[in-house]
Amino acid sequence: AQDKMPFLQHALDSQLESLALEQVVPALLDRGFFYVDHFLGDIAGHMVLGQVKRMHSCGLLNDGQLARRSDGVCRRSIRGDQITWVNGTERGSEAVNFLLTLIDKLISLCVGRLGKSIRARSKAMVACYPGNGAGYVKHVDNPNADGRCVTCIYYLNKNWNAKEHGGLLRIFPEGKPFVADIEPLFDRLLIFWSDRRNPHEVQPSYATRYAITVWYFDSEERAEAKRKFRDLTANSQEGSSP
Numbered sequence: 223a224q225d226k227m228p229f230l231q232h233a234l235d236s237q238l239e240s241l242a243l244e245q246v247v248p249a250l251l252d253r254g255f256f257y258v259d260h261f262l263g264d265i266a267g268h269m270v271l272g273q274v275k276r277m278h279s280c281g282l283l284n285d286g287q288l289a290r291r292s293d294g295v296c297r298r299s300i301r302g303d304q305i306t307w308v309n310g311t312e313r314g315s316e317a318v319n320f321l322l323t324l325i326d327k328l329i330s331l332c333v334g335r336l337g338k339s340i341r342a343r344s345k346a347m348v349a350c351y352p353g354n355g356a357g358y359v360k361h362v363d364n365p366n367a368d369g370r371c372v373t374c375i376y377y378l379n380k381n382w383n384a385k386e387h388g389g390l391l392r393i394f395p396e397g398k399p400f401v402a403d404i405e406p407l408f409d410r411l412l413i414f415w416s417d418r419r420n421p422h423e424v425q426p427s428y429a430t431r432y433a434i435t436v437w438y439f440d441s442e443e444r445a446e447a448k449r450k451f452r453d454l455t456a457n458s459q460e461g462s463s464p
């Protein structure tokens with residue numbers, strides 16, 4: 223179909239290119255985060271929302287993992303989301319796959335100007351905060367150079383009203399005298415550096431709150447992190463052998 227619609231494909235690509243070069247890159251370099259509304263448009267946005275709702279109703283979203291806490295603090299009080307991982311090729315996630323290809327294109331258009339070599343990303347994490355007041359305490363996505371350099375979150379929540387529903391994403395940009403409160407609005411795409419520059423929290427949510435997150439890897443940092451992990455496991459095996 224692409225060869226039948228060169229004009230449309232070209233128009234879409236040049237729109238993504240100007241978004242990348244004129245908005246995303248300057249904002250990431252200056253502030254460290256950026257969001258855009260109406261990323262997919264109503265029709266495609268609703269298709270993604272429909273597929274996420276179906277995953278949720280089919281019970282595919284499970285309690286978000288967290289490293290075992292020694293002090294017995296209940297996980298839900300730290301992180302109350304339910305998640306599943308999709309790569310977009312599963313049946314019923316075609317619209318999610320369309321979203322991922324657009325985000326991939328957008329990020330690849332930024333890469334040269336961000337001074338990063340981004341060649342891979344995580345699978346997509348489909349997350350639901352069930353609206354029982356659960357949120358996610360202040361944290362950094364990648365505090366210890368695990369390779370993740372950019373976090374992209376696509377929000378799916380129609381008629382979200384933070385005064386009533388809470389659920390704000392609050393970013394505390396490192397060293398800046400302000401916080402950024404971002405509403406998880408339908409068809410909004412948020413992009414931010416995954417490292418210590420952007421501690422953030424999900425404030426308690428009182429309505430069902432859907433989001434899809436992908437993390438893009440910086441290839442050097444990722445390779446280094448994998449090497450360290452290999453050494454770590456190799457040493458621990460040595461230590462553990464009888």
Ligand SMILES: COc1ccc2cc(-c3cnc(C(=O)NCC(=O)O)c(O)c3)ccc2c1
Pocket residue numbers: 286287288289303305347349358363375390391406422423424433
């Ligand atoms: C070991 O396995 C896992 C599996 C999934 C994991 C997911 C997160 C995570 C991180 N950040 C957020 C967030 O900041 N959301 C902001 C928003 O929704 O507006 C979030 O919802 C979830 C962290 C660690 C994980 C470890």
Ligand SMILES: [Mn+2]
Pocket residue numbers: 361362363422
């Ligand atoms: Mn996070």
